[in-house]
Amino acid sequence: MFRYVHTNIIAKDASKLISFYKDVFHCKSINEARNLRGGWVDRLTGLHQVHITGEHLLLPGYGEDHPTLEIFSYDTLKEAVPAEINRPGLAHLAFEVDDVEETLMKVISKGGSRVGELITAEYPNGLEAVFVYAKDPEGNIVELQSWRQRKEAASK
Structure with missing residues (x-):
């Protein structure tokens, strides 16, 4: 089986950004909040003693559980690169x-x-x-x- 599942945004303040996407774009909570840490998360991310918090929000207009917009925050963040419409990678x-x-x-x-x-x-x-x-x-x-x-x- 293949299906699109989610897009992830790393936020400086996950709770504020979650509220923004709920208010403006009608994304919905589906009881998929995350508070992740431990060896498996360290191995998955390649980071040491990582702690990730956030939530999956259901995108409007589709199913009852997918696709989602995953908005997470790490306790330690790298310096952000400004978003530009023509920057390689995920644009918008x-x-x-x-x-x-x-x-x-x-x-x-x-x-x-x-x-x-x-x-x-x-x-x-x-x-x-x-x-x-x-x-x-x-x-x-x-x-x-x-x-x-x-x-x-x-x-x-």
Whole structure:
């Protein structure tokens, strides 16, 4: 069996970031909080005397237990590398939302920020999409998107 299970974010403050993703993106607690330490965690991570805390949050729009957004924090953190949209590696998380502008305002009101401009792009078959990149309170990039029929296509 193969299936996508989760994406992990390492947070400076896991509880604050967990609250942000619950409030803004409707992620849900599914009773999968973690308080991990011990030899097996040290061997898994390659770190010594590691302690990891956090929670798995159910992503909106899918099953009742997966996929999840895993938000963890380590007692000892490395210096963060600023998130850039064109940096190699995991670039961003994307959420389809009802209203991009409204969700962006909520991101900002909860401690996040906008990255670039909010744009509307035309796609084939009379579709258009509204996009914007934002950052969560810890600087992780999140894409907000909304899809709809173009007004002129819908009136034909």
